[in-house]
Amino acid sequence: MHKMNLRKVDLNLLVILEVLLEERHVTRAAERLDMSQPAVSRALQRLRETFADPLLVKSIHGYDLSARAEELLPALKSVLQDLGQLVGRPVFDPASSTAQVRVACLDLEGALFLPRLLEAMRRDALQMQLDIHSQPGDHFMLLQQGDVDFVISGLVPPQGEAQINRIPLATTCVVCVMRHDHPLATAPLTLDAYISASHGYVSMTGRGVSVMDQLLRGYGLQRQVVVRTNSFLTVPEFCARTDLLFALPQIVAERLTRDGQLIMKALPSELAERELRFYLYWHQRHHRDPMHRWVRRQLVADPEEAFDLTDNNQSKRDKESD
Template sequence: MVNLSSVDLNLLVTLEALLAEAHVGRAARRIGRSQPAVSHSLLRLRELLGDALLVRVGTRMELTPRALRLRQSLPEALERVRTLLAPESFVPKTSTRRFQVVIHDHLADLVVPAIVRRMSVEAPRARLEVLPWESPFAMTAERLRSLDLFTSCEAVDLQGFERQALFGDRDVLVVRRDHPRLKRLGTLRAFAEARHIAVTRDPLDTWLATKGVERQIGLTVPSYLQALHAAAASDLVAFVPRRLAEALAAPLALVTAKPPLDQGPYEEFLFYPRRREDDEAARWLREIVVAVGKDVTTRSRRSPR
């Protein structure tokens, strides 16, 4: 058994970086240390744990079996240590906390500006990092543990996470204001004849196929936001979440139309890790996001349809 009195906590921070990166140089950049210092720490870790941890295979380094097991358990253990050593209270005005979230682009455009405004007033020194979108349900456990929250419209349970409804939405057709097919787009024939914008990873076309309908795709883009901008500058038809379409309709000179086939309403959810339920800072951020979500619903009710 390892003698805890001989363990430097900084070694464990270095170990976490080495396990995540499997590369001494990248690990050094990750934690802001020099490469020689991290190399020296790796030697100490090898001696402490009695394992090589990183071995060279051809031209690259790979984790040993024990290192792979440690990569699964160490981040959560370090998070518990950080929580144990952290001050009991969270003071927004003076906090320099860094929050990491994953929010899909169509939600980010609706809620992030309002979240930032609230944070600027309540916690001016805190930092919000909106990470590039990827499905949280496809993320590794290690990546998920690093998040304070994420959003998704998938009403499924995720082990170790709580789910809270933000607001409802549904998809609509969107075209430029003077689109030649505007008045007929609600018919299945006009819908099938129009040329459309597809959004990467959107399951719409899979659903349409079950109804025997196939869209004519003229453009594929990675986000709903780009789809709206493309629709504003062309005769292509976008199929996007209604709340985002309504928010950008006026500035982009767009109009919405009810589709001939409707998938129905769906909920957007906030997910957060159970282990951060008692984290005052994480709870403060969640409360802001939920409040902003309610504001989105209120604004939508007031806006003309």
């Protein structure tokens, strides 16, 4: 079969061809297309050259379709419909969507922020699926590679920042968590007492130095870290059976101390200045995707902010999302 060189085909002619074949009349086609009759006649001549066929054939009733045109018309309608969908604005209907929403976050981060999304899915998008990646690792790399759609984290991407959008989900501070009868439970927590204690911390990546240890190094200090875990949900068990301290976001600590077995205490003033934000992160490749926009709208407090951010500059995005 002879292959046509598509680079030589003016696709605008296909729109004119559809109307010509439907109307079977140059003047009526020109009126529908809001074009002059000579312009449509010239287009018909080019189409005849392109398809090597007369397409419209004179008859006693005006014009009839050639056998080739009869064959072309249904295929032409299908092609133009596909092209319209290709270049048109994509539409997302949660009620009929079977999309999978893939989110990377630690366990308690998911427990804090994802129920709102799941509630919306069970109400408006019954066929959609929520897939939560809570295993330790570089969640931002998963986002860069397209293995997840979103990351929920209080951390900052180590690389590829220009391609990642973010918006705050919550702002909190860092507090110290210990068992309710810990030796340090009844007095204000001083820096010396904090350094003298044994510690655990929760790590999203499972490697590297924690933010608290970096902060202590700025004072020339070092604490004794006994355990590093990738799960917030292990903290209550570790604290209840030992004298370990954990420095945790207050929004997380409030969830872990609800049964009264653990308590929260303010960190020493030297360590308590840092504000912590949890962010929803997504890659620029999906910024305008309608399904992603719908998900962001369910997760953030101000739905308009979920998809109004268009600039890749991180500092400007943070300013716009404050």
